[in-house]
Amino acid sequence: MRYAMAIDTKKCVGCSDCVVACQTENNVPIGYCRDWVVEITDGTYPQLEIEIRSERCNHCENSPCVRCCPTGASHYEDGGIVTVTHNKCIGCGACIVSCPYDARYSHPEGYVDKCTFCLHRIKKGQQPACVEVCPTKCMYFGDLDDPNSDVSKMLKKRKYKTLIPEAGTKPHVYYLI
Amino acid sequence: MSNTRRDFIKITSLSAAGLVFGGHYVHSAMQSKRLALGGDAGPSRTPTYCEVCFWQCAGWVYKNEDGKIQKITGNNDDQNCNGRLCPRGTGGVGMYYDEDRLKTPLMRVKGADGKQTFKEVSWDEAFDFIAEKMQKIKEEHGAECTALFTHGSGGKYWGDMLKAFGSNNIAAPSYSQCRGPREVAFIATYGEGLNSPEPLDIRDTRCLVLIGSHLGENMHNGQVQEMSDAIDNGASIITVDPRYSTAASKSKFWLPIKPATDIALLLSWIREIINNDWYDKAYVEKYTYGFDELKNYVQPFTPEWAYGITTLKPHHIRESAREMANAAPSVIVHPGRHVTWYGDDTQRLRAVAILNALLGSWGRRGGYYIPDKLSLPDYPHPEFPQPKRTWRDVTNGKYKLADLALASGVCDATIPSPDMDCNIKGWIVNGTNLIMTLPDQQKTIDAINNLELLVVVDTMPMEITGYADVVLPECTYLERWDDLRVAPGRNPSIALRMPAAEPKYNSKPAYWMAKEVAKRLGLGEYFAWETFEEKLDWQLKQVGSSLEEMKRIGVKNLPREYGNLFYAENEEVDFYTNTGKIELYSTALEAEGFDPFPVYTPHMEPPEGYYHLNYGRAPMHTFSRTANNPNLTDLMDENAVWVNPKVAKEWGLQNGQPVYLQNQDGVVSEFPVKVRVTERIRFDSVYIVHGFGHADKKLSRAYGKGASDSQLITRVLMDPIMGGTGMRGNFVTFLFEKESEVQS
Ligand code: SF4
Ligand code: SF4
Ligand code: SF4
Numbered sequence: 001m002r003y004a005m006a007i008d009t010k011k012c013v014g015c016s017d018c019v020v021a022c023q024t025e026n027n028v029p030i031g032y033c034r035d036w037v038v039e040i041t042d043g044t045y046p047q048l049e050i051e052i053r054s055e056r057c058n059h060c061e062n063s064p065c066v067r068c069c070p071t072g073a074s075h076y077e078d079g080g081i082v083t084v085t086h087n088k089c090i091g092c093g094a095c096i097v098s099c100p101y102d103a104r105y106s107h108p109e110g111y112v113d114k115c116t117f118c119l120h121r122i123k124k125g126q127q128p129a130c131v132e133v134c135p136t137k138c139m140y141f142g143d144l145d146d147p148n149s150d151v152s153k154m155l156k157k158r159k160y161k162t163l164i165p166e167a168g169t170k171p172h173v174y175y176l177i
Numbered sequence: 178m179s180n181t182r183r184d185f186i187k188i189t190s191l192s193a194a195g196l197v198f199g200g201h202y203v204h205s206a207m208q209s210k211r212l213a214l215g216g217d218a219g220p221s222r223t224p225t226y227c228e229v230c231f232w233q234c235a236g237w238v239y240k241n242e243d244g245k246i247q248k249i250t251g252n253n254d255d256q257n258c259n260g261r262l263c264p265r266g267t268g269g270v271g272m273y274y275d276e277d278r279l280k281t282p283l284m285r286v287k288g289a290d291g292k293q294t295f296k297e298v299s300w301d302e303a304f305d306f307i308a309e310k311m312q313k314i315k316e317e318h319g320a321e322c323t324a325l326f327t328h329g330s331g332g333k334y335w336g337d338m339l340k341a342f343g344s345n346n347i348a349a350p351s352y353s354q355c356r357g358p359r360e361v362a363f364i365a366t367y368g369e370g371l372n373s374p375e376p377l378d379i380r381d382t383r384c385l386v387l388i389g390s391h392l393g394e395n396m397h398n399g400q401v402q403e404m405s406d407a408i409d410n411g412a413s414i415i416t417v418d419p420r421y422s423t424a425a426s427k428s429k430f431w432l433p434i435k436p437a438t439d440i441a442l443l444l445s446w447i448r449e450i451i452n453n454d455w456y457d458k459a460y461v462e463k464y465t466y467g468f469d470e471l472k473n474y475v476q477p478f479t480p481e482w483a484y485g486i487t488t489l490k491p492h493h494i495r496e497s498a499r500e501m502a503n504a505a506p507s508v509i510v511h512p513g514r515h516v517t518w519y520g521d522d523t524q525r526l527r528a529v530a531i532l533n534a535l536l537g538s539w540g541r542r543g544g545y546y547i548p549d550k551l552s553l554p555d556y557p558h559p560e561f562p563q564p565k566r567t568w569r570d571v572t573n574g575k576y577k578l579a580d581l582a583l584a585s586g587v588c589d590a591t592i593p594s595p596d597m598d599c600n601i602k603g604w605i606v607n608g609t610n611l612i613m614t615l616p617d618q619q620k621t622i623d624a625i626n627n628l629e630l631l632v633v634v635d636t637m638p639m640e641i642t643g644y645a646d647v648v649l650p651e652c653t654y655l656e657r658w659d660d661l662r663v664a665p666g667r668n669p670s671i672a673l674r675m676p677a678a679e680p681k682y683n684s685k686p687a688y689w690m691a692k693e694v695a696k697r698l699g700l701g702e703y704f705a706w707e708t709f710e711e712k713l714d715w716q717l718k719q720v721g722s723s724l725e726e727m728k729r730i731g732v733k734n735l736p737r738e739y740g741n742l743f744y745a746e747n748e749e750v751d752f753y754t755n756t757g758k759i760e761l762y763s764t765a766l767e768a769e770g771f772d773p774f775p776v777y778t779p780h781m782e783p784p785e786g787y788y789h790l791n792y793g794r795a796p797m798h799t800f801s802r803t804a805n806n807p808n809l810t811d812l813m814d815e816n817a818v819w820v821n822p823k824v825a826k827e828w829g830l831q832n833g834q835p836v837y838l839q840n841q842d843g844v845v846s847e848f849p850v851k852v853r854v855t856e857r858i859r860f861d862s863v864y865i866v867h868g869f870g871h872a873d874k875k876l877s878r879a880y881g882k883g884a885s886d887s888q889l890i891t892r893v894l895m896d897p898i899m900g901g902t903g904m905r906g907n908f909v910t911f912l913f914e915k916e917s918e919v920q921s
Contacts, residue, residue, distance in 0.1 A: 010427070011405045011409070011427075013392075013401065013423050013427075014796070015263065015264050015396055015401070015796035016264050016796065017262070017264035017267055020268045020797075020809070020812065021248075021250075024247060024248035024249070025248055027247075030811050031811060033811075041421075043856060044822075046431065048426070048431075048856055050421070050426040052423070052426075133261055133262065134261065135261050135262075135398055135402050136393075137261075138405065
């Protein structure tokens with residue numbers, strides 16, 4: 001089982017609903033976030049293009065953060081989900097520095113926090129909160145090993161890319177382009 | 178008038194008192210951060226429908242193990258949201274936890290130092306005062322000299338109270354400041370308005386045309402969702418906007434039009450569609466009136482003519498017209514929502530309505546569907562008395578084609594003038610920050626200075642609360658019952674809102690306040706129910722449901738009673754117009770002395786060194802109402818002024834540099850706003866998101882953040898047909914520092 005997410009940049013409108021839904025679902029304190037929206041404008045008026053992306057932890061298959069964690073707090077869960085065990089984390093911040101995507105933040109209560117792919121929801125058979133709320137339905141979540149999962153189907157149907165592939169991290173968040 | 182002149186009072190003065198008398202208020206901010214970890218919301222959920230905007234999506238409120246409100250999610254059965262709230266709805270929890278909320282009733286008094294100030298009062302004191310003042314106005318001037326301005330659910334109760342009292346001056350700024358011209362244009366053409374949500378079959382359309390409407394940044398939830406469905410289905414989008422909006426970036430055609438020239442483009446499109454025989458002949462013949470006249474009328478409006486006005490290339494105008502025609506009748510020329518731009522807005526929307534008729538999209542799949550709505554009986558009450566003067570008399574009989582009272586008209590009728598025999602003396606302002614909502618702030622303040630009573634009902638201290646005689650703190654939608662939502666849609670539906678938590682502080686629901694005031698005015702029989710639950714249950718039982726059922730399901734969709742969603746082939750249709758047809762040629766406008774066809778009139782251009790002030794929405798905010806919401810300010814806490822790089826170079830402006838904006842009348846923005854240098858805006862325009870630049874310090878997160886477009890909209894272009902207040906005729910320039918003498 002390999003969990004992954006595919007996000008359709010052609011449909012995302014950058015509304016940030018995914019960010020608020022994550023905040024209320026996961027009690028992310030005001031002023032912090034586990035996911036965020038990036039908007040890139042290209043060209044000159046009136047020949048323009050925008051790409052809008054909802055970004056979060058890429059749950060990399062080859063993750064520098066898990067490798068560098070001195071306490072083993074950062075680890076893989078079933079399905080390749082990268083998580084942090086809060087009470088094992090000493091808040092040293094090595095993982096924050098090692099992540100090429102800047103996906104981790106230091107929680108005011110002294111540990112490092114990040115996207116969990118909403119593991120607690122997946123366990124109950126639900127979709128991640130951000131996927132479930134997105135008004136444009138532009139996010140797909142599922143198991144890459146299951147050819148019938150939403151995410152596998154979208155990756156088969158559409159062109160896609162990952163972020164900073166040259167870092168060699170093998171991200172599990174794909175962007176449909 | 179000096180005896181009624183009121184000062185703007187900052188509710189800040191209360192916070193000191195708040196600390197002394199009610200220290201328990203202070204810890205709420207902390208609590209919001211102390212929600213249990215783990216995110217498992219537990220089994221308890223209560224139904225609601227959202228109040229963060231007018232879309233009114235139905236959802237569920239979840240609490241955590243400590244019994245605290247944690248999150249709100251959409252109700253899967255709701256047609257307005259399909260289980261997905263927008264960011265503002267998801268962030269609605271922030272409204273509840275906002276520690277800057279109004280907490281207890283306040284009254285304006287003169288302090289020992291002679292300065293006006295607010296003091297905390299009991300609900301009884303507040304209500305007694307209001308009732309006494311209202312009686313006095315009734316005796317001295319007549320009951321019809323009172324008015325209600327409203328936005329949101331509470332308006333119904335205050336409206337009923339006012340009607341029982343003998344006034345029907347009930348105005349919603351959402352009409353004359355927003356969608357009024359559209360309603361009048363569609364009534365003139367099709368015999369009916371569009372209402373809310375608009376009956377657009379976007380999910381099945383093959384071509385969506387957006388004119389100045391920026392869906393996606395404008396989070397009209399159902400429409401944004403359906404636009405995304407349409408993209409999935411391969412529909413093409415045509416966007417007309419001087420700004421490269423998010424929607425423009427999803428479009429096959431983006432037409433970067435010169436501001437204020439939309440009617441020229443529309444007329445040219447109409448001509449192309451007629452002259453190339455791209456219109457729906459059978460439909461036009463069967464259903465419309467005035468085609469031959471229209472054809473004659475539009476002959477001069479070639480794409481080349483339009484090019485000279487709009488700066489859009491003739492071949493782009495032709496190709497985009499062709500694109501619509503190819504998709505017809507599954508095409509939607511979107512009517513927009515905030516359409517009060519240049520004062521000829523009813524005519525522009527008429528052109529939109531005509532274009533849709535030529536393409537045969539009204540009543541067709543992928544075009545406009547025929548909405549259905551439940552008629553829910555009111556809880557029994559005596560007939561409302563006939564007001565001595567209606568809002569039409571009060572607003573001097575102007576704007577006969579307006580189908581609702583004009584907020585700006587009621588505001589004008591408050592300022593004494595020789596041609597006015599009745600002045601409004603008392604306002605109740607429910608959930609709308611008139612200072613930010615009505616154009617021309619100074620005029621609003623002048624009107625307020627002529628009042629004998631100003632009651633403001635709100636959850637938050639807004640600029641308008643600073644002018645109130647009495648401030649009534651309403652609890653948020655998460656803490657109260659409200660009337661059932663009976664929105665029009667593909668199916669009739671009802672949705673329930675019930676409290677998920679006890680009202681925080683000393684806040685109360687508006688239905689209770691209105692009833693209490695009514696009782697003191699001897700009008701208690703209009704609010705004959707004991708509890709609100711009893712009223713809701715009675716109403717629900719009339720339509721075959723019950724409160725018990727609705728608590729469980731939240732939303733109930735009912736079968737259609739009003740025929741099919743679309744016209745059948747060759748169906749006979751009688752439109753509610755004078756001719757019984759879709760009026761391409763408007764007999765109603767002609768009868769009132771207006772042009773029966775839309776006319777292009779050139780508008781003013783910005784003087785040297787000035788730019789069109791365009792404004793719009795961001796997806797995470799609703800007007801100025803959400804500007805202090807902790808969850809939503811976390812996403813965006815200030816606006817920026819969008820400036821084209823060429824303009825930035827000319828002025829030497831850098832990204833992120835703070836500047837003041839000064840308009841054509843010398844008004845300077847209260848606060849500086851940061852420059853956003855971007856290719857996404859035309860060289861002759863700037864753009865800011867509406868709703869920022871709050872001047873009330875009590876809004877701790879919103880105070881002083883960005884610029885307020887409302888403050889800079891001092892030139893108002895009145896729509897002669899229905900009194901809409903066009904707000905896009907304002908121009909701004911940049912100031913690097915604020916000189917006190919400039920400020921006048
Ligand atoms: S909720 Fe969806 S549309 Fe909105 S920003 Fe996130 S991914 Fe994009
Ligand atoms: S998957 Fe869950 S934790 Fe990750 S960004 Fe989405 S909502 Fe947040
Ligand atoms: S569109 Fe958003 S803010 Fe408006 S009612 Fe729906 S969820 Fe609430």
